[in-house]
Amino acid sequence: MNDTAKLSYPGSRRVYIPGRLHPDVQVPMREVVLSDTLLPDGTTHPNDPVRIYDCSGPWGDGAYEGSAEQGLPALRAAWIRSRGDVREVGAEKGPCLQAAGENPVTQRHYALNGLITPEMEFVAIRENLGREQAFKAVYDRYPNEKSRPDEAGEILDALTVMPRPSELEAAEGFGPSSMVARDRLDHQHAPERRRGCRMPAYFTPEFVRDEIAAGRALIPANINHPECEPMAIGRNFLVKINANIGNSALGSSIEEEVEKLRWAIHWGADTVMDLSTGKNIHATREWILRNSPVPIGTVPIYQALEKVGGKVADLGWDIFRDTLLEQARQGVDYVTVHAALLLRFVNHTARRMTGIVSRGGSIMAQWSMIHEQENFLYTHWDEICSILAAYDIAVSIGDGLRPGSVADANDFAQLAELEIQGDLTMRAWRAGVQVMNEGPGHVPMHLIAENMNKQLEWCMEAPFYTLGPLVTDIAPGYDHITGAIGGAIIGQRGCAMLCYVTRKEHLGLPDREDVREGVVTYKLAAHAADLAKGHPSAQWRDNALAQARFEFRWEDQFNLSLDPQKARSYHDLTLPHANAKKA
């Protein structure tokens, strides 16, 4: 674990969980070691360590000694080549891999053909967190299934059977007899039954495969980004969060960009979008990709626009295709493509409060208006998909007409685009491409459900990926919070990934503290949604922290929290003595 990690996460150690189907799969987790409980009779009782999902990759492993110059180890290189469907080509900017034949080389294609890839097993283990360990403990202790005591059976039941609906909801009235023990770490509330979610009690590689085959989940993992640790975006998995990075016009060095990436994943960003602009866009992205253990997303139209000197009128299919290929060969894992914004929708933004606020949307709307032609991303969709399929880039279909204010939420322009996103989703799936759909934006709370429900229906349950949504416009300076409220609500309803906003949203560029505050805020919103969806690994951490709090194990409370350093510093301000932290 590096210095930042040590400082931020005291009491933690890195562990790796091996795969069973694919023994070279090694899933990293952070394990928080807890102190003993002091019992009333003066004896102590040990507390098991708690395993936490860890996005930081080798950078979070104390034993790792690499540098940004070297880049990360190519974790997936052998997996990718062993499938025998890729070949090395000498691309303009160095050799890279692409599909050797006509077939897609995507996780979707493999899933549809019944394969369980190492990537899928990696994801299954990752989503189970400590449950894997708890299982193993029972099996190690009672290898003979027949002589297993009842107690062991109860533990296995708790691990594999979804919690039954709460005793209170089930009963006619309610009464003391319906009381269940809440003081067990494996207690978990029964989840809500919502259309969007069908959470399993235990994640198996088969489950991951089936979700990907159904299009309900994706694993963004370009064959040219072997450094990437597989993760799933889908409503029946943990809610994920994305952080944006990017150099500003005023310039920031490449090293700074890599450090921004490390900082975002250190706090828990599951994916990172690189929105860099300017001259060094290719080199910056190269550094980011070679040092990123999380999937990297981009918006290729931004770079295409750079190539034509910022003149929207000069954009066109050829430049876009070349840019997409360039990024494909570099290893970008997912791309936002604003292909669903049709020319005929543009005039329906005329009576909006805030017009078109998406940068990509604004570019494509301008281009269509200038040339009086249909959006070239729409007319070239099938060609885009065949490029994506040859590198396993996932597509995130953009919502160029997302509302930029509460007033514009769920209007005709927005929903018309969503309907086209659905058509494009189906066509991308047919080409073997992994797909998600981008969503708003600014939406008051009571209009969030409509967004989620229409997306589920029109886009056939493809994962939804929203920005916020921000539930009011009146709190600039606090928009990480207005976005976290909307994010938690739409996450609960099945939104698969939340794009963070920082407190500088609408105002300026975020600094390191803004990124930290933003990522942690979205982590807590995503976790709140996981609890409500009934993700089987979610409540354990709450339980462990609550128990530590109740027993005045302050250090454990801090160490189990999303931001131990901040929790500790707030405590130390008013109660700075060490003895105020114990018992």
Place this chain on the structure above:
Amino acid sequence: MNDTAKLSYPGSRRVYIPGRLHPDVQVPMREVVLSDTLLPDGTTHPNDPVRIYDCSGPWGDGAYEGSAEQGLPALRAAWIRSRGDVREVGAEKGPCLQAAGENPVTQRHYALNGLITPEMEFVAIRENLGREQAFKAVYDRYPNEKSRPDEAGEILDALTVMPRPSELEAAEGFGPSSMVARDRLDHQHAPERRRGCRMPAYFTPEFVRDEIAAGRALIPANINHPECEPMAIGRNFLVKINANIGNSALGSSIEEEVEKLRWAIHWGADTVMDLSTGKNIHATREWILRNSPVPIGTVPIYQALEKVGGKVADLGWDIFRDTLLEQARQGVDYVTVHAALLLRFVNHTARRMTGIVSRGGSIMAQWSMIHEQENFLYTHWDEICSILAAYDIAVSIGDGLRPGSVADANDFAQLAELEIQGDLTMRAWRAGVQVMNEGPGHVPMHLIAENMNKQLEWCMEAPFYTLGPLVTDIAPGYDHITGAIGGAIIGQRGCAMLCYVTRKEHLGLPDREDVREGVVTYKLAAHAADLAKGHPSAQWRDNALAQARFEFRWEDQFNLSLDPQKARSYHDLTLPHANAKKA
């Protein structure tokens, strides 16, 4: 406007709206003056000022020159005496008012008797915000109703008719013909239809009276707190927020306590609970009451416990009654009484993760266990109510068994107490007392609805007043956010008031910046709920701010926000030039 106000809210001025039924009613509002819109042809278009709900009382009026030593003007003194039902008595600590006869002197009693008090008209005007002004503008311009043009009729319709269900929801499919103009400041989304809310399109004094008579709302306003500006807590009004203040054991001066009050209401706290402890508890409260334009709440059992030297066993009815009378005569507007925690519920907390976490609940549970007797607040409920009725103190029935962790949410102990809160509500109403019910606490998102629904049913729609709820336990240091997520959700469902938590919750005592961050965070959560409930005055401010943002009127965007100073400073950090703020 004092210096703090000038600094925090530039571009604002204080205005007063007079009553019609009661001409001496003068409702304060803050009016944000906007700059002109620059039109494409180079001409300009003026923008009307926006009126904002203002909790700061005389302290927010630049013309006010009083000091904390003097105390605020006794705004309500004449109203209270003119009802002819109170008499002055020489209480131990100075003269005060109490009911002259047997009848309650409560707003509930007046409402049930069909009276519209000045307090009720004050509330109606306050909740209408700028709508009052918009009305007046139409009537002033077209005094003759018959010669009124269509345009005027449309404005009046927009002001008085609830928005129709969104065109998109109503239509079979959706199409361009269903597009409505979103670029008007009076555009408001149709509200959700929920059991908890029946929002009127325009607030009349009659509506306020009827809500109070039905028990769905209250106006906490002790006859001995004439400085209090009336405000309503009820699900068909703006969602309110409460901030707690209180000296710590380590001590803070009385002046500091008054300043804490002013700071909290400056940012928008609708009520303040004084949780002070220690020797100067009476004097501290006196200073706070005499300087508070917002209702002050307390938890009298805390002071009662001080009187018996902190020994729970020594508590009893007599000491509690004396304490309650002392606070009644001083002018406390509402009191939390943990009367619904029955002895038989206590052992149902044994298998909880975090036991009993409410301080008042813990005191009463201990007392009951020690004496093996029923909670004396329960057994003396009718006597408590007759004291409350004689001063118009509202009662906030405490939830002593609220969950202290996600694990303990909605368990038997909690819900059993809620059911008794319902019984006590009915009995308090019969005594003429205004009532609300306190609620949790720590609740995962999907269990929030059950809290709200059972409270509506069991407590017969009496206003609900919750602490958070906090939707996860894993984010100490960010619990203002976990609480704001739960608060927005339960506010949307009809919770009438949210008790804020600061980011220091569970960790330490909040400082000024924590209070500011906490109040603003809860303001935005409450406002998000107001938008979703369809409060008719809510969306205007979002629209005005979004329009300013779209037109690059930066100063207007800052000045319309909840925390203009912070928004401006975040902007200035990266784009510090004045010309970056205009156009």
